[in-house]
Amino acid sequence: MNHCSDFPPIERIPSDASILIVQAEYDPYTPLESAVKTFAALPQASMIAIKEEYQHLILLPYGNDDLDGSVAEFFLEQKKPPSLSVVEGNPLPLVP
C-alpha cells in the first residue's frame, strides 16, 4: 500500500503530542474552513487564528506580541497555548 494515496492515520498521533496550528482568517490557499476541519480532528492541537489576515506564508516573528510570544514559549519552554485563541492581524500597508 502506498501511504501517500490515503489520508494520514491521525488516530495514531499521541494524545499529548505538541502541535500548534497558526492560521490566517482569509488564507486563500489553505482556507480557514480546511484548517478548522483538521483542528477539530486533532484534539491535542492548539490553534491561533489571525483575524483579518490573508497572508498564506505567515512569517515569524509576525509582529503581534501574543502570537510571537506563544510561538517562542511553544518551542523554548514546551508551553502549549490555549486550545483556541484569536489575535489581531497586521493592517494592510499604508499608501501615500
Added chain:
Amino acid sequence: MDVIRQVLGDEKLNFIGISYGTWLGIWYASLFPDRVGNMLLIGQTDVTAPLNEALLLQEMGMQRVLEKKLVPYAASHPRFFHLGATESEVMSAISAIAGKLKHATIKALDQHISFSMNAHLALFTLRSALVIDSFLAQNPVADPDRLHQFLDDFHWDVPPEYQELLAGIARELTQKYFDLVNAKPESVNLVGSDAVWWAVQGMDANTLHDADSWALQSTLQAECYPQFGGFYATNPVLFWDESLFRLPPH
C-alpha cells in the same frame, strides 16, 4: 523527514511546516508517533479529505481575498489605486476584464494574492489590466510593441516613486497576455516544480479522475467565484486515461 531527524541526532523531530508542509507534518506524526517533538503548522491543509477537494477550495479562498480585503482596500484609496471610490465601483471595474486578458491577469495576480504585504501590487496588477483593456478596445489588432509604447507613455497618476513599478507590472502583464494569445497547443511539460505540482494533484490523494465531474465542478466554481473559479479545468490529470493508482477501500 525521519532520516533528517536521525542525521541531526535528535530523539524527536521538531518541525515547522507551512502549507503542504502541514500535510507532511501530520503524516510524520501519524507514521512516527514516538518521535514527534514540537510541531508548528502554518496554513493548515485539510488532512481529513482528499487533497483535490482542498485545492478546489483555493478558488473560493482567492475570490474571498479579492472581495473582502483587496476591493475595500482599493475603495478606501481611490486616488492612489484609481479603481473606483466605492466597493461596487471597484468590483464593477474588475468584472469588465474578460477573455484572455482576464486569464493572464488572474495568473499574474496569483503572485500577490497570498501576500498581504503586497496588497498594493495585486491592485496595481488590476489597474494595469484595465489600462491594457482600454487600449485593446480601441486597438483590437494591436501588437506588443505598440502596447508597450502606449504603456511607457501612459500617465499613471501616482506618486513618482510608484510610476516605474506600475509600468513594470503593466509590461509584465502585457507579456503574459500576448504569450497566451500566441500560445500553441502543447504537451504538458512535467519538469521542475511543475512536475511536483501535477504529481501532487494527480497522484497524492486525488479522488476525482472523471472528466465530466471536473467540468461540472469547474463550471460551478466559475459561476460562484467569477474572477478565480474554473481554472482547474486545465488540470492535465483530466486527460490521463486513468488514475495512476486507486485509493484503498474504506
